[in-house]
Structure formats: C-alpha cells, structure tokens
Amino acid sequence: xxxxxLVDIEVSHESTDDLLASWDEGSDGDAHLLSVQAAxxxxxxxxxxxxxxxxxDENSVKMLEHQVDAAYRALFEMDGKALLADEVGxxxxxxxxxxxxxxxxxETDDSVLVLTxxxxxxxxxxxLREKFGLDFVCNYDDEFAGFDxxxxxxxxxxxxKSERHRQTVLDRDWDVLVLDEAHYVKNEETDRYDxxxxxxxxxxxxxxxxPIQNELTDLYNVVSLLRPGLFGTRDVFHHYFVxxxxxxxxxxxxxxxxxxxxxxxxxxxxxxxxxxDRTIDTRTFEPTPKERELYQAVTDYVKGAYSQDxxxxxxxxxxxxxxxSSPVALKQTIEKRLYEQSELGHTSExxxxxxxxxxxxxxxxxxxxxxxxxxxxxxVEMGRVIVFTQFRATQxxxxxxxxxxxxxxxxxxxxxxxxEKEQIxxxxxxxxxxxxxxxxxxxxxxxxxxxxxxxxxxxxxxxxVEQRIGRVHRIGQKxxxxxxxxxxxxxxxxxxxxxxxxxIDLFQQSVGELSSILSRLEESGTSFEDEIFERLMNAGSExxxxxxxxxxxxxxxxxxxxxxxxxxxxxxxxxxxDLGASDD
Amino acid sequence: MTDASVPVTQSAVESFAERYxxxxxxxxEQRGDTWDVSVPEGADTQSLPDEFTVVCGTESDSPExxxxxxxxxxxxxxxxxxxxxxxxxxxxxxLTSESTEIELPEWLRGGDVxxxxxxxxxxxxxxxxxxxxxxSIETVSEYQREFLRVVxxxxxxxxxxxxxxxxxxxxxxxxxxxxxxxxxxxGRENVRGLVDEGQRQVVDRVQDLIDEVHEEASRAxxxxxxEFRQMQQQRIRELExxxxxxxxxxxxxxxxxxxxxxxxxVEALKQRKQIKGKLEELTTELSDLRRRxxxxxxxxxxxxxxxxxxxVKVSPLTAxxxxxxxxxxxxxxxxxxxxxxxxxxxxIGVGVTDTVQCTxxxxxxxxxxxxxxxIGEVNCDECH
Numbered sequence: 001x002x003x004x005x006l007v008d009i010e011v012s013h014e015s016t017d018d019l020l021a022s023w024d025e026g027s028d029g030d031a032h033l034l035s036v037q038a039a040x041x042x043x044x045x046x047x048x049x050x051x052x053x054x055x056x057d058e059n060s061v062k063m064l065e066h067q068v069d070a071a072y073r074a075l076f077e078m079d080g081k082a083l084l085a086d087e088v089g090x091x092x093x094x095x096x097x098x099x100x101x102x103x104x105x106x107e108t109d110d111s112v113l114v115l116t117x118x119x120x121x122x123x124x125x126x127x128l129r130e131k132f133g134l135d136f137v138c139n140y141d142d143e144f145a146g147f148d149x150x151x152x153x154x155x156x157x158x159x160x161k162s163e164r165h166r167q168t169v170l171d172r173d174w175d176v177l178v179l180d181e182a183h184y185v186k187n188e189e190t191d192r193y194d195x196x197x198x199x200x201x202x203x204x205x206x207x208x209x210x211p212i213q214n215e216l217t218d219l220y221n222v223v224s225l226l227r228p229g230l231f232g233t234r235d236v237f238h239h240y241f242v243x244x245x246x247x248x249x250x251x252x253x254x255x256x257x258x259x260x261x262x263x264x265x266x267x268x269x270x271x272x273x274x275x276x277d278r279t280i281d282t283r284t285f286e287p288t289p290k291e292r293e294l295y296q297a298v299t300d301y302v303k304g305a306y307s308q309d310x311x312x313x314x315x316x317x318x319x320x321x322x323x324x325s326s327p328v329a330l331k332q333t334i335e336k337r338l339y340e341q342s343e344l345g346h347t348s349e350x351x352x353x354x355x356x357x358x359x360x361x362x363x364x365x366x367x368x369x370x371x372x373x374x375x376x377x378x379x380v381e382m383g384r385v386i387v388f389t390q391f392r393a394t395q396x397x398x399x400x401x402x403x404x405x406x407x408x409x410x411x412x413x414x415x416x417x418x419x420e421k422e423q424i425x426x427x428x429x430x431x432x433x434x435x436x437x438x439x440x441x442x443x444x445x446x447x448x449x450x451x452x453x454x455x456x457x458x459x460x461x462x463x464x465v466e467q468r469i470g471r472v473h474r475i476g477q478k479x480x481x482x483x484x485x486x487x488x489x490x491x492x493x494x495x496x497x498x499x500x501x502x503x504i505d506l507f508q509q510s511v512g513e514l515s516s517i518l519s520r521l522e523e524s525g526t527s528f529e530d531e532i533f534e535r536l537m538n539a540g541s542e543x544x545x546x547x548x549x550x551x552x553x554x555x556x557x558x559x560x561x562x563x564x565x566x567x568x569x570x571x572x573x574x575x576x577x578d579l580g581a582s583d584d
Numbered sequence: 585m586t587d588a589s590v591p592v593t594q595s596a597v598e599s600f601a602e603r604y605x606x607x608x609x610x611x612x613e614q615r616g617d618t619w620d621v622s623v624p625e626g627a628d629t630q631s632l633p634d635e636f637t638v639v640c641g642t643e644s645d646s647p648e649x650x651x652x653x654x655x656x657x658x659x660x661x662x663x664x665x666x667x668x669x670x671x672x673x674x675x676x677x678x679l680t681s682e683s684t685e686i687e688l689p690e691w692l693r694g695g696d697v698x699x700x701x702x703x704x705x706x707x708x709x710x711x712x713x714x715x716x717x718x719x720s721i722e723t724v725s726e727y728q729r730e731f732l733r734v735v736x737x738x739x740x741x742x743x744x745x746x747x748x749x750x751x752x753x754x755x756x757x758x759x760x761x762x763x764x765x766x767x768x769x770x771g772r773e774n775v776r777g778l779v780d781e782g783q784r785q786v787v788d789r790v791q792d793l794i795d796e797v798h799e800e801a802s803r804a805x806x807x808x809x810x811e812f813r814q815m816q817q818q819r820i821r822e823l824e825x826x827x828x829x830x831x832x833x834x835x836x837x838x839x840x841x842x843x844x845x846x847x848x849x850v851e852a853l854k855q856r857k858q859i860k861g862k863l864e865e866l867t868t869e870l871s872d873l874r875r876r877x878x879x880x881x882x883x884x885x886x887x888x889x890x891x892x893x894x895x896v897k898v899s900p901l902t903a904x905x906x907x908x909x910x911x912x913x914x915x916x917x918x919x920x921x922x923x924x925x926x927x928x929x930x931x932i933g934v935g936v937t938d939t940v941q942c943t944x945x946x947x948x949x950x951x952x953x954x955x956x957x958x959i960g961e962v963n964c965d966e967c968h
Contacts, residue, residue, distance in 0.1 A: 029765010
C-alpha cells in the first residue's frame with residue numbers, strides 16, 4: 001500500500017540436527033503420534049468458549065447472539081483489542097460486560113479502567129454490577145480515593161484527564177481499558193486523545209456507534225489509538241483511502257479488510273432482534289391569538305436584531321426556540337438580557353415582548369399535553385410517559401401543572417448528581433407517572449420500561465430527536481413505542497417538523513443513517529441548526545418562508561445522492577461488519 | 585495451505601493428557617472429572633511428581649496441594665505438550681489399503697456420472713516424509729504470528745503429495761483410530777534433504793502471509809517514524825519560541841545597558857552575557873535539530889525500522905515416515921445404463937496420482953473442470 005518503506009526481512013531455517021538425532025534413535029508409532037498431536041494442539045487456538053457465560057444469571061441479562069459473537073471475536077480473534085461499533089441500541093455495554101466477565105473468570109483483569117462520558121459513569125457501574133456481578137468503584141462514589149487506590153475503576157474521561165488525576169492514571173499499567181463513546185477522542189489535538197494515547201494497557205475495548213463522525217480521518221484516529229500503525233501514517237492513509245477531490249472512498253476492500261482486524265460492527269437489520277413498531281403522531285395545534293402575537297413579535301425582533309448584528313446569532317436562535325417551548329422559558333432569557341446584561345439596543349421591543357408574555361394566559365401545548373397524559377393514565381401500565389423539553393423553565397412549569405392536576409411527576413435534568421439521576425429513573429420505574437426531562441437524559445440511559453414519549457418541543461438538531469427516541473425504543477422494549485410531537489401551527493416547529501423531519505424520514509431513521517446525512521451537511525460548513533435559522537431570517541414573507549422550507553426539504557431529498565453517497569461511503573467502509581466472519 | 589493446528593477443546597485436552605500419561609506408564613484412577621495419577625519410577629518425564637491429582641476443567645477455584653487443573657490454558661497441559669513434542673518427534677506410520685478407504689477424486693463428485701465400484705490394486709510400497717513446520721514471524725509489533733504447516737514429500741522423487749498432507753492431518757487428529765506405526769527406516773541424509781526441501785516449500789506457501797505481516801510491520805514502523813518526526817517538529821517549534829523570546833530579552837538588555845548607570849550597567853552586561861550564552865546553546869541545538877529533520881532523522885529511522893524488521897523462522901518439529909502403497913485404482917463409472925471403467929494411478933492416503941484428460945478437448949479434468957459425461961467419450965465440463 002501507498003508510499004512507505006518496507007522494513008527488512010530475514011528468513012532463517014532452524015537446524016534439523018535435533019530432529020535427525022531423534023530419527024536415529026527411533027521410536028514406536030504410538031509415542032510418535034502423541035508428539036504429532038502435541039505439536040498440533042500446542043499450535044491450536046485456546047478453547048473457543050466463553051466459559052463465564054454459564055455463570056450469568058439469565059434473569060439479569062439476556063444475551064443476544066450478536067453480542068456473544070462480538071465478545072468472542074474481540075477476545076479471541078482480535079487479541080483483546082477491539083473497536084465495538086454496533087449501531088445504537090444493540091447493546092455494546094452488554095458486549096463489554098461479557099468481555100470483562102470472561103477476563104475476570106480467566107484472571108486476566110488485575111486492573112481495569114472504564115472511561116465514559118461523565119453522565120454515563122454511574123450507569124456503567126450499575127449495569128456491570130447488576131448484570132455481571134462485577135464491582136467497580138466510580139469516581140463519583142464517596143469511597144473513591146484516586147486512580148491508584150482501586151483496581152476496578154469507572155471514571156469520566158474528563159476526570160481522568162484532569163490536572164489532579166492525570167499523572168496517577170498514566171503512572172499505572174492497566175490490564176484492561178474500556179473507552180465508551182470513543183468518538184470523543186477522534187480529534188488528535190485534544191487532551192482526551194493525548195490521555196488515551198499515553199495510557200499503558202494490555203487490552204482495550206473502544207465503543208462507539210458512529211466511528212465516522214465527519215470524515216474518514218476520525219476513524220483513522222480512533223483505530224490508531226487501538227492499533228498503532230494498522231493504517232500507517234495519517235498522510236498515507238488519507239492518500240490511499242480517500243479520493244480527496246471527490247470525497248469518495250478508494251481501495252475500499254483493503255480498508256475493510258484492515259478494519260475487520262480491529263472493528264466489529266453489527267447493524268440492526270443483521271441481528272435477530274425483533275424491534276417493536278414505532279408510531280409517530282405529530283399533533284399541530286392552533287395557537288391562541290396571544291401566543292400567535294407573541295410568536296410574531298419575537299420573530300420580528302430576532303430578524304431585526306440579526307440583520308443588525310449577526311454576532312448575536314446564538315442568543316437570537318435561543319429566543320426563537322424558546323418562544324415555541326413556553327412563554328416562561330422565553331421570559332427568563334429576555335429578563336436576563338434586559339436586566340443582567342444591560343441590553344442597550346432594542347430595550348423597548350424586549351419590554352413589549354415581556355408584556356406580551358404576561359398576556360398569554362393559556363399555554364396551548366401544556367393544555368394539550370394533559371390530554372395525552374390522561375390518555376396514557378387510562379391505557380398504559382402505571383401511566384408512564386416521558387416528556388422531553390429543551391428548557392428547564394418549561395420543565396418546571398410543566399411539572400407544576402401536572403402535579404397540580406394530581407399526576408405523579410419526576411424531574412430529570414443536568415443539575416442532578418449521578419446518584420440522583422439513578423434514583424429518579426428508579427422512582428419513575430417503580431412509581432410510574434410522568435417523567436419530565438431535559439436532553440440531559442439523551443445519551444446512554446435506558447428507559448425501555450416506558451413506551452410513550454412526548455416531544456413537547458423539538459430540538460433543531462435531528463440527532464437529539466433520535467437520541468430521545470432511542471432511550472425507549474431499544475432492546476428490551478416489549479411494546480410498540482408511541483412518539484407524540486407537539487407543534488404550534490405556523491411556527492418554526494411546524495416547518496421543521498412537517499417540511500423537514502418527515503421528508504427526511506427522521507422519525508424512522510436510525511442514528512447511524514441520520515448522522516451520515518448530517519455530517520454531510522455539516523461538512524459543507526453550516527450546521528443543520530444554522531441552516532434552519534438562516535432560512536428563517538432571510539425569508540421575505542410567510543409564503544416565502546413556507547416555500548423556503550419546502551425547498552430545503554426538497555433540496556434534502558433531491559440531494560439524496562449526496563446522502564446516498566455518504567451512506568454508500570459508510571456502508572462501503574463497514575460492509576461485511578454484520579455478524580462477523582465465521583470461525584473458518 | 586492447510587493449517588495443521590487443532591482447536592484446543594476440553595475433550596481434545598483430556599484425550600491427549602490421558603493417552604500421554606498412560607504412554608509414560610502412569611496409572612490413572614478416574615472419579616468423574618478427577619483423576620488420581622501415579623507415575624512409575626523411572627518414567628520418561630521431567631515435569632511430573634510421583635503422585636498427583638488432576639481436576640478436569642476450571643471449576644475448582646482453589647485447587648488443593650498436589651492437584652493440577654487440566655483445561656486448555658492450564659499449566660499442566662502446556663508442560664505435557666512441550667514434553668510430548670520433544671519426546672518422540674520422529675517416527676513412522678503405515679497406511680494400507682485394508683485400513684484406509686479409497687478416496688475418490690474431487691472431479692468425479694457431481695454430474696450425472698455414478699461411481700459403481702472402485703478397486704485398488706497395489707503394485708509396490710513407497711515411502712513419504714511428512715514434516716510439521718512451525719513458522720514464526722517475529723517483529724516488535726503485535727503483528728507477529730506463529731503457525732503450523734504440514735508438508736508431505738515422496739521420499740524417492742521428492743514429489744509433493746498434497747493428498748497425503750490432508751490425510752495425515754485427518755489420521756493424526758483426535759477422532760480417528762490410530763494408524764499402525766514402527767521404526768523409521770529412511771536414511772538420515774535422505775531425510776535431511778527432504779526436510780530442507782520441505783522448508784523451502786513451506787516458505788513459498790506462506791509467502792502471502794509473510795507479505796501481509798511485512799506490510800503491517802512496515803506501516804507500523806512508518807507510523808512510529810512519523811510520530812517521532814512530529815515530536816521533533818514540536819520540539820523545534822518550542823525551541824524557536826524560546827529562541828525568539830531570548831532574542832527579545834537580548835535586545836532589551838542592550839537597551840538597558842545603554843541607559844544604565846555604571847553599577848547597573850555591569851549587572852546588565854553580566855545578564856546579557858548569560859542570555860547570549862543560552863541563546864548560542866539554543867541556536868546550536870536548533871540548527872542541529874533542523875539539520876537532522878532536513879535529513880529525515882536517518883539514524884532514528886534506521887533504528888525504528890530495524891526494530892520492526894521481520895525475522896521469519898521455519899522450524900521442523902516432527903518428521904514422520906509414511907509407508908504407503910502405490911498402484912492403480914479401477915473405477916467403474918455408469919451413466920444412463922452405459923458403464924465405463926477408468927483406471928488411474930493411485931496411492932493409499934495420497935489419492936489419484938495421474939492426471940486425466942478429456943478425450944474430446946484434451947483439457948485436464950480437475951475439480952474446477954469436472955468429469956460430466958462418459959457416454960461415448962470421457963467429457964469434461966468445459967466442452968460438454
């Protein structure tokens with residue numbers, strides 16, 4: 001491959017003298033047959049069995065064929081260094097659990113470090129304990145006394161790389177390293193990457209559903225951490241596998257062959273998992289006149305302010321999102337701008353928006369939410385419903401409203417400690433009722449005991465939408481899943497929902513497929529959110545706006561070849577990573 | 585080329601261990617998964633105590649004293665294997681038509697032609713040498729590999745006998761009855777020549793695997809060289825920054841000297857001297873580093889590439905003289921009522937030794953171009 005120098009090679013033939021001496025001594029046939037068999041056994045692979053599986057409690061963990069296969073291959077065919085890259089929801093944590101259990105059984109796990117995003121550390125700890133009987137100390141536990149004080153540690157990667165702990169982590173020779181959400185280390189210029197690069201370990205298992213976030217180099221970086229040199233240098237890799245002019249993949253077969261030495265990727269369609277159905281019910285409501293007036297005022301303000309100062313984009317985008325979430329969310333941000341940040345321009349406009357907020361006495365979405373939860377209370381086990389919103393202020397108001405109507409409610413947001421989050425999910429499972437959550441819930445936490453989800457407001461980033469749905473629509477979900485999207489008529493949500501999300505089949509996409517489309521868009525320089533915002537700002541009239549979003553949807557569909565190209569690119573890279581090679 | 589290793593299953597492990605211990609003269613009393621083993625005095629073993637207990641499997645968490653676990657990764661197994669390989673690496677086995685079934689060629693399987701009967705007529709005995717070779721490819725990176733390969737050569741002609749290689753692996757696996765054996769009788773020099781030839785053949789046959797590891801190791805070396813180059817580049821940048829900062833300090837010190845009174849001036853001159861010294865050191869280090877960079881760090885490159893270099897070792901582990909009968913096999917073929925005898929050269933355990941041509945087109949009949957008809961002519965697939 002490519003332009004690199006071959007290292008020297010020397011072939012030597014061992015002397016035959018010993019063998020000839022034995023030849024002269026002679027022997028009986030049986031003893032010789034045993035020598036031949038011994039030579040053949042000694043060269044054979046160790047027993048291809050996961051011995052520890054028998055010890056697992058079937059009630060605690062249901063192992064699926066593709067998971068057992070992945071654990072086996074990672075351990076025995078990849079020599080304990082593997083990138084587990086199943087699509088979302090196929091149980092990568094279970095695969096790692098099996099691997100760690102097996103290593104524990106074989107006593108090859110004197111010290112294990114599991115690095116995860118902060119919000120997932122406690123969940124990892126709970127799963128490994130409950131499903132596999134493996135006890136780990138988490139860096140959020142009171143008993144955690146540093147990385148040199150325990151042999152089985154689960155920690156957030158950011159804690160491990162912090163000034164305080166970094167050296168202790170690096171000073172130790174770990175037997176096993178597990179890195180969850182390994183795409184977090186795709187950038188070689190970050191401290192996270194540097195930490196993993198310098199860590200000393202014998203075995204490593206990296207997990208990610210999206211090995212390619214934006215470009216093939218991401219994959220290079222992650223794989224090179226695991227198997228330095230597998231792809232050679234970055235330049236050689238890039239020149240050899242990517243046709244940079246057309247951004248297409250070249251030498252696909254070789255890339256695939258190389259990847260198959262280190263990566264396992266199961267796709268939903270290839271597994272024997274029977275996913276339940278997903279029903280999407282988008283409900284668009286007529287806003288009250290006051291809500292409509294408020295929406296218009298905010299939109300006018302945002303447009304005006306943006307035309308004068310594009311530097312304020314983020315906060316203006318926030319206002320535009322909040323106005324469809326709840327007036328109370330909007331109110332908080334505007335007051336902050338007016339009173340805390342001494343907003344100089346537009347004061348009167350902002351004040352008049354505040355007045356309009358005060359005038360809204362009926363919050364349509366919240367009223368209509370009651371209908372959904374009431375329906376659930378009558379028809380669903382323990383009336384469990386998860387309501388997602390992007391904003392804490394909206395969350396608080398919804399919680400108050402639901403509580404005042406006599407519903408059992410639970411709040412989940414990023415301000416809780418990990419222990420609290422565990423407890424909240426547990427309470428929700430046991431007590432039922434309604435869990436109102438922000439997107440702090442999005443990654444990793446599993447709520448398959450609930451099958452009704454409400455998107456009270458919709459993120460402008462479609463990945464977030466799928467992450468929300470992925471919390472309930474995953475392995476272990478025994479019932480059909482119902483997703484309710486709530487939108488106000490003639491607002492950005494309606495456009496985003498109706499014109500875009502449905503046309504790109506967002507609600508039926510898996511995260512893997514979606515991310516490829518989005519990466520494609522983002523590669524062109526603007527994010528999906530930016531794209532939406534720009535269109536909102538630049539449309540001349542309502543008709544223009546509608547047409548514009550229609551055009552964006554059509555554009556997305558018509559440019560399907562771009563997405564297809566990327567899909568082809570991904571499946572080209574990952575083709576053959578179905579259930580892995582046979583044992584031949 | 586066929587891999588000669590066998591899967592290390594628990595049953596294979598137990599079967600081997602039991603037979604090996606008995607071959608040493610040990611008595612074994614079996615109580616389920618527990619064996620009480622007594623080793624006779626003077627037994628040909630270095631590694632076993634006089635009496636010990638074997639527990640099959642991995643269930644026992646804390647084995648008692650004088651108890652050995654027996655499973656695919658146990659210490660006992662590995663000791664027994666090492667000892668057994670060394671104990672009798674040379675020997676002989678006999679293949680006869682009574683003990684070995686006639687193996688029909690691949691090119692006869694399929695099509696409408698039916699095999700009614702096959703009879704072997706032995707003409708003479710022949711000897712072959714079958715050698716198990718360990719091929720190890722060593723390099724510093726994790727790409728190093730080791731595998732076991734088999735080569736069978738006719739002792740007289742040196743002809744390669746692939747059919748015998750397959751059969752040898754079959755009869756020395758753990759499922760078949762043991763073949764009869766005896767003392768090897770081939771001459772030492774004959775054996776040496778055959779082993780040497782086998783070594784050459786085995787390297788040829790694993791060349792693709794060697795090439796693969798060679799490329800992987802070369803890429804690993806290249807990546808390490810690149811990493812080193814980047815580190816040095818980073819170092820150069822750091823030195824450049826320090827150089828720049830010292831140069832500015834030097835400029836500042838000049839200004840201080842110009843503007844100072846006598847006492848301060850002396851102090852400032854001292855400081856300037858120090859800075860100048862450091863700057864010169866830095867300049868030397870920097871230019872040295874730049875020069876080495878421009879040359880591509882040849883020494884370091886050489887050192888890295890040497891470390892990643894491949895050392896391929898081919899070691900003969902066992903050599904087996906295989907006595908087999910050679911002659912002809914008469915195969916009675918039938919198709920739609922037509923019966924056609926076919927006589928071809930054959931060796932027991934070796935298979936068909938002749939090539940057969942299509943009587944129509946003259947092409948060789950092979951598993952890829954099988955016999956498909958015997959009506960009128962012996963017809964191959966290509967021309968039928």
